[in-house]
Amino acid sequence: MVKATVIGAAGGIGQPLSLLLKQNTLITDLALYDVVNSPGVAADISHINTPSVVKGYLPPDGGLEKALTGADIVVIPAGVPRKPGMTRDDLFNINASIVRDIAVGIAAHAPKAFVLVISNPVNSTVPIVAEVLKKKGVYDPKRLFGVTTLDVVRASTFVAEAAGQPTESLKFRIPVVGGHSGVTIVPLLSQCDPKVQLDQATIDQLTNRIQFGGDEVVKAKDGAGSATLSMAFAGARFAAAVLDAASGKASSVHEYTYVDLDSEAGGKDVASKLGGNLQYFSVPVTLGKNGVEKIHPLGGMSEYEEGLVKKAVADLGGNIEKGQSFVAKSSNL
Template sequence: MVKAVVLGAAGGIGQPLSLLLKANPLVTELGLYDIVNTPGVAADLSHISTPAKVEGYLPANDGLQKALTGASIVVIPAGVPRKPGINAGIVKDLATGIAKYAPEAFVLVISNPVNSTVPIVAEVFKKHNKYNPKRLFGVTTLDVTRASTFVAEILGDLSLSKEVVVPVVGGHSGVTIVPLLSQSSHPLPSGFAKESYEALVNRIQFGGDEVVKAKDGAGSATLSMAYAGAEFASKVLRAVKGEKGIIAPSYVSAEADTTGSAALAKELGKELSFFSSNVELGTEGVTKIIPLGKLTEAETALVKAALPELSTNIDKGVNFVSEAYKPQL
């Protein structure tokens, strides 16, 4: 039995994400939670002819506790687009609920800024003595999805987009997003111009802005993010069921695999408590953090540019929680 829970299920990402999880044959129960509209979303989804039983909860009557009880996997898309301060508070409160009611669940954080919200969840779990770094993931899959799609476009064959695999490392915003295009399963055309390469990197890093602009201020990347979140959730569920050899980039704690993260720190020339790189998934969550491998000069420069920003983002998340837990005078 697999109970998947979506926190923020009535939002722009939450609804299509809940739909995709309802359609996933590995999910037998779906718990939906949000501050408004969740019973309606649950009723709508419950009419879909797939096995997952759906329940929707609101904050009243211990809704968060009911949604989380028995959860195998919790996905958090809750929050307000491009409002980091508000999202930090929302994620802290939801993490407190998970620590209390579903401490063994695999937790997938989508709420931005992921570079800071994942450390927030980790710190809250530590405060409750429930922290298992192997079970906490920042979902960076949208960067990977974009990279695959854009490379397939350049190769002139969108049918390749499901096959193209481009590792994307670092973090999940702007310059912290580092596509390792030299390691793409489908190499870029020979003689691909430097300007074209730079434009492609920029498009992968700032793809979210492209969507915001196209939606004319009426929203952000919700549908593609829901797809990416459901894809990553599916990989975690398959690994937990015992499927071997599943590798995907995710923003995880260095503590999830100290040997792998020590090798990564050596490559980076710096120790970071969180970083996104390829991780091997297993029944316990993260089984292995995989080092970056051979990089081009351009990629090395991108990684170097990402580190200071990442470091600041992580500190922001950690400091937010320590401030929140300070005794009130």
């Protein structure tokens, strides 16, 4: 019996994400929460003939508590989307309060759940959740994840296109480390498996496209939204990996996710090589029954990639501190 809860289930990411999670046969109870429309979303996808029972919840009558109680995994796409010209940092003041309050609910009603944060800016919202859980005395760094899978998905797609093999995108695996916005996203194209031969101009173009792929979608939607469908796919894919690992299914494939580097000894080694002071970073991990089982080294990097990592680290420090300071200044915890 596995209960999955989606917070923000009626939004642009939440609806397709809920649809995809309904197709996961490991899930037996799917709880959908939002401030509006979640019962309608639940009624719609409940007609799909897969094992999970679906129910929608709204804020009245303790809806958040009911949605979270007993949850094994909580996926959080709640918040406002980016609009044209808006950076992820512009989202901070709006989404920070939303994520903080959700974290308070998780601490009270689902303290042992795996928590997957999609709400942007992930670089700051993951530290917000962590600080709230710490204040409530229920923080387990092995169970908190920032979902950066979309960066890996984009890298595979874009490299396959550059290699002239767009229909073979599934076979290309490219590590993407760092954070989840702009220059904090670091694709390690030199470690692409299978290997591809790319000149520096192509590497520059691919790196920029992977880092700013979200802007490409915002522009193409012409003010009507952001990367919701691809993000839902990536969120569901990572949730499936977490649930597979929790069920005991071993995987030889590393997942990439933004985590607390103190959660495992390997993370401390990564932090040391990055400069020693950075607490969160998207790294290759092995998932297990309790979440993060092992954090792996970043591997050999080209001089160009080492430069990208330095830029990412410089930005991430401020992003992380911003999230931590927000919770420190919150008076209602």
